[in-house]
Every structure is written in C-alpha cells, then in structure tokens.
Amino acid sequence: MESLLSDVTVLDLTQAVAGPYCAKLLADYGAEVIKIERPxxxxxxxxxxxxxxxxxHPEKSGxxxxxxxxxxxVTVNLKTETGRRILRGLVPQVDILLESYRPGVMAKWGFGFDDVRRLKPDIVVTSISSFGQWGPYRDYEMTELIAYAMGVGMHCTGVPDREPLKLAGTATLFQAGNTAAVAAIGAYFGSQxxxxxxxxxxxxxxxxxSSVDRNGASLMAMAYAGEPTFRRAFGRRFSVLPFGAYPCADGYAHFTSAQQAWWPIFCSxxxxxELSEDPRYTGENFQNLDLAxxxxxxxxxxxxxHAKREIMELCNEIAGSPINTMEDLFADPHFRQRxxxxxVDHPAAGPMEYPxxxxxxxxxxxKKGRAPLLGEHNEEVLTGRLGYSRTDLAKLARMGVI
Structure with a gap:
C-alpha cells in the first residue's frame, strides 16, 4: 500500500536537528529522501x-x-567541483530540496534558487536558517538557547523572582522542523x-x-493591549482550584483546573x-485567589x-494529570495498546524503540524504517540515478568526493 508522499522525492542537504526532523517527517510518510552527507x-x-x-560511535547516535x-x-563533498556536479545531476530528479547552510553558501556553490530552478523549473527549495535569508541578522550564528531567548520564550518562562528559564531540550528546533515540513509540502502541492x-x-x-504557545500570546497581549509579558509561579491561577505542579506519593502531578463546574467534582x-456548598468558596468567592x-x-x-496513576484515573473529569518520567511514558498502557x-533494528546500533x-x-x-549507515546508498543512488559505474565510485572515493 502506498504512503501519503510515495510520489515525492526529496534531496536533504540539512544536518543537526531542525532540517533532519523536517526531512524525517516527509520520509516517514513515504517520500524518498536522499540525504547528502559529508564523506x-x-x-x-x-x-x-x-x-x-x-x-x-557515528552509527549509534540516538x-x-x-x-x-x-x-x-549518499556521501558527497560539495566543496569540490566534482561533488557539485553530482548534485547538479540529482537536482532535476527531485521535487523538494531542503538545505540548512548559512545564507549565501548555496548561491556561492552555484545552487541559489534561480540556479536550481533552471535545472528543475517546478522544484521547491526550503531553506532553514537561523534568522532568514535576508535582514540585519542574516549572517549571525544562533543556538537553540539564543532562539528561545530572543523569541520572548525565556522572558515568559520561570517564576517572577528568579531569572528567566529555557525549556529543556531543543523544542525550538523540533518546532522549526515541524513547521518547515508543512511549508515544504504545501509549496510542493502548489508547484504541482x-x-x-x-x-x-x-x-x-x-x-x-510566532509560535502558538506563550510567545504568541505574549506578543498579542503587547500588540493589542500594551501589556508587558510576565512570569508567574505555577502558571496563572484563575480560581481557588489547584493550579500547577504538586508533589504526590511517587512523583508529581499537574492541575490546571479553573472551571466552576469542576468544583463539586474536585471536592468529592x-x-x-461538603466544601462544594460552602459559601466561602462558591459564587464570586470561587475566583478569590486569597483563598487559594x-x-x-x-x-x-x-x-x-495518592500515586500518579491513581490521580490520573480520579481526574478523568477535571484537568489533572501525572507528570510522567520517561519511564512512565514508555510503560503507559495507552501508548502501548496503540x-x-x-x-526498529539497525545493523550497527541494534534494536531500539522509537516514537x-x-x-x-x-x-x-x-513507514517503519531505520536510519542509514553513512554512505550506505552511494551505489544505489549514484549508479541507479546518474549512471556511475563501480569503478567510477571507487575513483571518486579515492579523490575524497564521496
């Protein structure tokens, strides 16, 4: 059975997190993704x-x-003219080209959008960069921390009397890959x-x-109402109902209860x-935070x-949930049943579980498939698509081109 994107071919010139995640989403739904890597x-x-x-180990990175x-x-040294000749041969055979080089690098190598379009008029080129292809910050280097800091996220995260905080991990880069995948495939359907x-x-x-989390909400608050962004402990509490992270018998649980209709459920x-009828906490007093x-x-x-699992089962009618550890998530019966x-087995890393x-x-x-070994598909792609012989490939390898 064909997948959603079985008819789409992608040339992936990205590395690290954002670009590869973008290409992964396309590959997992059926696109043929040819990843170009440095020999x-x-x-x-x-x-x-x-x-x-x-x-x-280069073949075992999680x-x-x-x-x-x-x-x-496919390994190709794009800093060589021979390597760039290989790339020029591949471009007419793909629908989408993804790249994450610094702005200007692709044009310097002869692969600016106008150059690429001459090779394939309906191609979609998606460039993922720190600050965009033009503007005062175009050539600035950026890390995930810088993106979160400059994008207001850190200013909105943390507690009022402490320094701003960054979300753990690389959420900004995964968000970039996610959005870029939607943009790339949308542009592809337009080109078709x-x-x-x-x-x-x-x-x-x-x-x-412009993300839809606290950043976007904070920007809208400033644009529409002139309200500065803020940090508040445990988020923003709206009523006497518990709000935020609380310790429990085996870890932590989180509550975002705010609706008055949940008050009697919570009390039971x-x-x-009996608290559900107590006038101290009902009516207008329900939103009196002095009583929290x-x-x-x-x-x-x-x-x-109570343990986390008990709390989740008791809170199925109000907004309360366990704060899962990685072990909790892997063992969760809902995700296991689904x-x-x-x-996925890998020839070097062995079998591992993936999201x-x-x-x-x-x-x-x-599609359920593994990541490739470095240069694993050199012969399949360079011989099958461009006609190179095994002798040619051996010579290119000796030259450091592949």
Whole structure:
C-alpha cells in the first residue's frame, strides 16, 4: 500500500536537528529522501549522544538514528567541483530540496534558487536558517538557547523572582522542523498545480517568535493591549482550584483546573463533598485567589497520599494529570495498546524503540524504517540515478568526493 508522499522525492542537504526532523517527517510518510552527507564524518548529529553504554560511535547516535529514519545516505563533498556536479545531476530528479547552510553558501556553490530552478523549473527549495535569508541578522550564528531567548520564550518562562528559564531540550528546533515540513509540502502541492517552483525561506527565529504557545500570546497581549509579558509561579491561577505542579506519593502531578463546574467534582474527589456548598468558596468567592492557600492546605494531604496513576484515573473529569518520567511514558498502557513506540533494528546500533507516527492516515500507512549507515546508498543512488559505474565510485572515493 502506498504512503501519503510515495510520489515525492526529496534531496536533504540539512544536518543537526531542525532540517533532519523536517526531512524525517516527509520520509516517514513515504517520500524518498536522499540525504547528502559529508564523506568520512557525515551529519554532525552522528556525534551527538546518547550512545549505547555511553561509547560514541557515528552509527549509534540516538539523536541521529531518531531523526533520520527511512532516509537514504549518499556521501558527497560539495566543496569540490566534482561533488557539485553530482548534485547538479540529482537536482532535476527531485521535487523538494531542503538545505540548512548559512545564507549565501548555496548561491556561492552555484545552487541559489534561480540556479536550481533552471535545472528543475517546478522544484521547491526550503531553506532553514537561523534568522532568514535576508535582514540585519542574516549572517549571525544562533543556538537553540539564543532562539528561545530572543523569541520572548525565556522572558515568559520561570517564576517572577528568579531569572528567566529555557525549556529543556531543543523544542525550538523540533518546532522549526515541524513547521518547515508543512511549508515544504504545501509549496510542493502548489508547484504541482501550477508548474511553478518556489523558494521557502524558513527563519527559526521567526518561527519561535510566532509560535502558538506563550510567545504568541505574549506578543498579542503587547500588540493589542500594551501589556508587558510576565512570569508567574505555577502558571496563572484563575480560581481557588489547584493550579500547577504538586508533589504526590511517587512523583508529581499537574492541575490546571479553573472551571466552576469542576468544583463539586474536585471536592468529592478529595473526600470533602461538603466544601462544594460552602459559601466561602462558591459564587464570586470561587475566583478569590486569597483563598487559594486554604484550599491547597486541604488538598496537599490528599495528593501526597495518592500515586500518579491513581490521580490520573480520579481526574478523568477535571484537568489533572501525572507528570510522567520517561519511564512512565514508555510503560503507559495507552501508548502501548496503540503501538505508538515501535522497535526498529539497525545493523550497527541494534534494536531500539522509537516514537511512532504523530498522526495516522487510515488508508496510507506510516513507514517503519531505520536510519542509514553513512554512505550506505552511494551505489544505489549514484549508479541507479546518474549512471556511475563501480569503478567510477571507487575513483571518486579515492579523490575524497564521496
């Protein structure tokens, strides 16, 4: 059975996180993704842990393996004219070209959008960069921390009397890959309709600043009401109902209860149904935050005596949930029953479990496949698509081109 993007071919000239995640999403839904890597070293993500038993190995990086499922790896040294000739041969055979070089590098090598369009008029080129292809910051280097800081996210995260905080991990880069994938495939369908290719300029910084989380809400508050952004402990509490992270018997649980209709359910849950009729906490007093501490004093003994799983089952009618650890998530029966985590075997790293499909088309399945070994598909692609013989490939390898 064909997948959603079975007819799409992608040339992936990206590395690290954002670009590879973008290409992974396309590959996992059926696109043929040819990943171009540097001979000998490959994608920088191959050197990023975790590694099995903490022993670095270019074929065993958990980050690389997760971000490059279902792709083909071809090694090409684009700093050589011969390498660029190989790329010029591949461009007319693909629908989408993804790249994450610094602005100007592709044009310097003869692969600016106008150059590429002459080779394939309906091609879509998606450029993922720190600050975009033009503007005062175009040539600035950026890390995920810088994106989160400059995009207002840090100013909105943390508690009022402490320094701003960054979200753990690399959420900004995964968000960039996610959005760039949507942009690339949208532009592709447009090019199929009118036969005209286009250049998609994706700025990680702009993607972060316009995100739909607290950044976007804070920008709208400033634009529409002149209100500055703020940090508030445990988020923003709206009523006497518990709000935020609380300790429980085996970890932490989170509550975002705010609706008055949940008040009697909450009172019954903690074994105090009489509170639901107590005038001190009903009517207008329900939103009196001066009373929140009183409720927390009643709530804490209850939550400390219950485990996370119990709390989740008791809170199925109000907004309360466990704060899962990684172990909790892997063991969760809901995800296990839906077979969200999939085991994929790899010739170097062995079998490992990976997160599965973010969405499931009913008639066009998600693909389960491993990440490639470095240069694993050199012969398949360079011989099959460009006609190079094995003798040619051996010579190119000796020259350092592949």
């Amino acid at each position: 000998g070293t490959g994608d920088v993500a191959r050197r990023i842990g975790p590694f099995p038993n903490d022993v670095p 980050v690389f393996l997760a971000l490059n499922t279902n792709k083909k790896s 309709a009118d036969g005209v290719g286009q250049h998609v300029d994706y700025s990680i910084m702009e993607g972060q600043a 849950m903690i074994g105090m149904p 501490e009183e409720i927390d004093e009643l709530f804490l003994p209850w939550i400390l005596s 077979e969200f985590f999939v085991e 599965g499909p973010p969405f499931r088309p009913a008639a066009t399945p998600w």
